[in-house]
Amino acid sequence: MGTKLEEATEIDAGGHPVVLGPNALRVLDRHLLAWAPSSVFVLGDENTLRHCLPELLGTVANLRSAETIAIAAGESSKSLPVCQRIWEHLAAHAADRGALIVALGGGVVTDVAGFIAATYKRGVRCVLVPTSLLGMVDAAIGGKTGIDLGGVKNTVGAFHDPLGVYVHVPFLKSLGKRELLNGVAEMIKHGLVQDASHYEAIRQASLHDLDALEPLIASSAAIKSAVVKDDPRESGARKLLNFGHTIGHGLEAFSWEGQQRNLQHGEAVAIGMVCEAWLSWRAGLLDRESNDLIAAHLRSLYKPFRLHGSEHHRVIELMRNDKKNHGGEFRFTLLTGIGSARVDVPVTAAQVHEALEHYRLLVKE
Ligand SMILES: NC(=O)c1ccc[n+]([C@@H]2O[C@H](COP(=O)([O-])OP(=O)(O)OC[C@H]3O[C@@H](n4cnc5c(N)ncnc54)[C@H](O)[C@@H]3O)[C@@H](O)[C@H]2O)c1
Structure with missing residues (x-):
């Protein structure tokens, strides 16, 4: 295809690879073809869907027919009611065990998407595309997923490795300074x-x-x-x-x-x-x-x-x-x-x- 896909580095995180570099999203596009999911759902919050989704879809052609699921930005989305809404959405769209969830967001979105993938139909595949600095260096790596309960963080969750974590640094252009320092x-x-x-x-x-x-x-x-x-x-x-x-x-x-x-x-x-x-x-x-x-x-x-x-x-x-x-x-x-x-x-x-x-x-x- 002419693109230098070698301009992506793959790091082994044990249960999953972390793909970084200028071509990380093109590598994701190629992998999507190979995985051939029965349906694809992109989960993001209001900020990441506005700032990052256009660029994701611009590069990853195999995501263009995906369904989009939006959650509110912030920690309060790591909750059971939000998960119930997503499980119901997946069921209403007849998502089966061949479905793939693509998380596009910071640690909140990747934690929720991972938990949904760990639990829906006893487990479906997921891919994490972190958009915050904290997500890129920490939250998206390692297969830990979870939501909060009664004000206590990460009370309910599961270990569920994604198929891969794809790090595209230019997504950080729209991230606020305070959020950036959070990751630093x-x-x-x-x-x-x-x-x-x-x-x-x-x-x-x-x-x-x-x-x-x-x-x-x-x-x-x-x-x-x-x-x-x-x-x-x-x-x-x-x-x-x-x-x-x-x-x-x-x-x-x-x-x-x-x-x-x-x-x-x-x-x-x-x-x-x-x-x-x-x-x-x-x-x-x-x-x-x-x-x-x-x-x-x-x-x-x-x-x-x-x-x-x-x-x-x-x-x-x-x-x-x-x-x-x-x-x-x-x-x-x-x-x-x-x-x-x-x-x-x-x-x-x-x-x-x-x-x-x-x-x-x-x-x-
Ligand atoms: N699973 C793990 O191993 C692990 C590890 C560390 C942290 N975490 C979890 O991660 C969460 C914190 O992650 P976070 O700091 O990324 O928070 P976050 O997901 O809430 O993102 C912070 C804010 O930045 C916005 N944002 C994200 N990317 C953006 C972009 N590119 N442009 C504009 N806005 C953008 C989000 O909408 C949100 O408002 C916590 O819930 C924490 O428990 C999980």
């Missing part, structure tokens, strides 16, 4: 726990330049893929990816309770990484210079979150609800250097309190 936090984490040169490249890069971002997205997707390939059912090695998330989750939940600004996931993880790098230093695992560099870098990218000393106990209480903690003790993934980490380090509530106090004083300056 996970990329920084990938570098910090696994690859010092990746971290340094992110620190030096102009993050709003998509050409500069593209190779960094490929490196981050490769790090996430390697980790999930090692630990497909989340029994051990994936804990490496928890760095910044133990305190981050507590802060995220806390910010949604109070009067002040709500933190996005990546913003909370960025603060979590400042606190947890400091805990790593206090535990004698990380040198002071690296801790200071990480804190200064994260503070240059993310706005400060004002905490009162009296609020630390509530953040710690919310951390206790986190599924990652066992009994009364916290188990952290801490840094042993820039580019390496240790999982399951025991940390007391008093030490978490100190780390939050450290952050509070840092942003008060």
Whole structure:
């Protein structure tokens, strides 16, 4: 066909490939022909259907006769009523076990589409086309799907690998700056726990330049893929990816309770990484210079979150609800250097309190 399809890279994430590069969508077009689904449904939210669907259909001719299913943008779509509506839509269109679901969106859309694919008719095939940075480097990779229940995230779900994840970086052109930084936090984490040169490249890069971002997205997707390939059912090695998330989750939940600004996931993880790098230093695992560099870098990218000393106990209480903690003790993934980490380090509530106090004083300056 004349197009250089080799201009796409395939990364092995264990249960599925991640296809990246200028021709990722053309590769998807070719794969669709080979899979020969009985029917195809493209699931997106109002933003991704407006900003990304025209380009998807412009390149992937084999999707032009697909049915489109729209859900509302935002976390509230990861719900049972939304799933019921999609299951009913599929049934009304006589979708059988040969059907294919194509997710076009951020982590919300890929989580919902994956869950629908895992459950409809006891499982149909799906393909994920992430359109947010967080989706490209994290949410779409690894086969975890799920929806929320009673305000608790990802309570109901399944592992269901897609046939493939197709990453087309130009989709990020329409993504807002705050959303972009949300994904950058996970990329920084990938570098910090696994690859010092990746971290340094992110620190030096102009993050709003998509050409500069593209190779960094490929490196981050490769790090996430390697980790999930090692630990497909989340029994051990994936804990490496928890760095910044133990305190981050507590802060995220806390910010949604109070009067002040709500933190996005990546913003909370960025603060979590400042606190947890400091805990790593206090535990004698990380040198002071690296801790200071990480804190200064994260503070240059993310706005400060004002905490009162009296609020630390509530953040710690919310951390206790986190599924990652066992009994009364916290188990952290801490840094042993820039580019390496240790999982399951025991940390007391008093030490978490100190780390939050450290952050509070840092942003008060
Ligand atoms: N399954 C997993 O392994 C995994 C991992 C991490 C996160 N997640 C889940 O991912 C979700 C968060 O993902 P997210 O940050 O991508 O959120 P999201 O899907 O809500 O997307 C963020 C916002 O950006 C918009 N958007 C997406 N792509 C766009 C584009 N190209 N142009 C314009 N607007 C665009 C969306 O409409 C939405 O308003 C959470 O529900 C989280 O639980 C899942």
